[in-house]
Amino acid sequence: MRILSGIQPSGMLHLGNYFGMMRPAIELQNQGEAYYFIANYHSMTSLFDAEQRRQNVLDVALDFLACGLDPERSVFFKQSDVPEHTELTWMLTTLTPMGLLERCHSYKDKLARGISPNHGLFAYPVLMAADILIYDSKVVPVGKDQKQHVEVTRDIAIKFNQQYGDTFIIPEPQIREDVAVVPGTDGQKMSKSYGNTIEIFGSEKPLKKKIMSLVMDSRGMDEPKPDAEKNIAVQLLKLVAEPELAKDCEDQLRAGGYGYGHLKKALFEACWSYFEPMRQKREELAKNIDFVQEVLSKGAERARSVASAVNNRAKNACGLD
Ligand code: ADP
Ligand code: TRP
Numbered sequence: 001m002r003i004l005s006g007i008q009p010s011g012m013l014h015l016g017n018y019f020g021m022m023r024p025a026i027e028l029q030n031q032g033e034a035y036y037f038i039a040n041y042h043s044m045t046s047l048f049d050a051e052q053r054r055q056n057v058l059d060v061a062l063d064f065l066a067c068g069l070d071p072e073r074s075v076f077f078k079q080s081d082v083p084e085h086t087e088l089t090w091m092l093t094t095l096t097p098m099g100l101l102e103r104c105h106s107y108k109d110k111l112a113r114g115i116s117p118n119h120g121l122f123a124y125p126v127l128m129a130a131d132i133l134i135y136d137s138k139v140v141p142v143g144k145d146q147k148q149h150v151e152v153t154r155d156i157a158i159k160f161n162q163q164y165g166d167t168f169i170i171p172e173p174q175i176r177e178d179v180a181v182v183p184g185t186d187g188q189k190m191s192k193s194y195g196n197t198i199e200i201f202g203s204e205k206p207l208k209k210k211i212m213s214l215v216m217d218s219r220g221m222d223e224p225k226p227d228a229e230k231n232i233a234v235q236l237l238k239l240v241a242e243p244e245l246a247k248d249c250e251d252q253l254r255a256g257g258y259g260y261g262h263l264k265k266a267l268f269e270a271c272w273s274y275f276e277p278m279r280q281k282r283e284e285l286a287k288n289i290d291f292v293q294e295v296l297s298k299g300a301e302r303a304r305s306v307a308s309a310v311n312n313r314a315k316n317a318c319g320l321d
Helices: 015-031 050-066 084-093 098-102 105-112 119-133 144-164 204-212 232-240 243-255 260-274 276-286 289-317
Strands: 002-007 033-038 075-078 139-141 172-174
Touching: 002 015, 002 119, 015 033, 015 139, 015 232, 033 050, 033 289, 050 075, 050 276, 050 289, 075 289, 084 119, 084 144, 084 289, 098 119, 098 144, 105 119, 105 144, 119 144, 139 144, 144 172, 144 289, 204 260, 232 243, 232 260, 243 260, 260 276, 276 289
Parallel strands: 002 033, 002 139, 033 075, 139 172
Antiparallel strands: none
């Protein structure tokens, strides 16, 4: 079974990225042949600074390796090192109805936020379809917000298979319901584009400040809070703390007499210690960037041998041979 996922190098990774996508992807390494890549072509739709992109790619690579991606077991690479992705994108794009892309939530959200769209932003899901189909991927671990993009991929693959004969495997999204949507500091989905993130490798002081300034309601400390499970800090605590500790804090909040300040302090401490071993590993890796570059270039070589075979299969199917 082939597993594939990607992440854009568009800024510091946060708890939503980690619990929604990175951790499930890392856990799946043992269950099949995993391909994970840094989607630097995708980042071109919204980031226009070359040096920043270079730096972000390196940061994501360090983050992923520090969090447990094992380059011996998984194929880890940069998207742009496998240019067949863009070649396949063109073949797919000619079978993609405009309406399918117009309906994509992530595109519509960006328009609603006043972003003036470039063609790449509109065609984003087709490049993502090529990323997935070019490895004959079966399982795609992502957060819930990417589900529709995987559905678009399925539609395009089915259409291609009908038009040109069986060529692609039809993939499936794999979404962990327990962490499908990690809330941000304002209660909306945590996202770099909403400015409500808690970074996994931020430094201690800013992290503490961010957590301590989480906005809570105005109920007094003594008041019982029967809806404790809805509290953002409780929800985040469940992700990073030992289950007994998270349950204890939630119970105390429910009972009353437990202040939000204590809760936030517990969240900060749990968050800091959860990522401690990974932070140390990241520091080690950062001293050896050559190793990281080598992992990516070896990964690209392995990825490219699969991608070029599938790309040729698609070219043959549609008469481009
Ligand atoms: P962002 O919204 O911060 O730009 P990305 O779109 O780059 O994040 O997401 C990268 C991966 O992390 C995707 O698989 C996405 O589904 C997952 N992800 C991002 N934010 C969350 C969240 N708040 N909850 C769960 N998964 C998330
Ligand atoms: N669109 C994904 C995101 O923003 C990143 C991505 C690009 C991806 N290509 C992919 C995810 C292929 C899974 C499979 O998070």
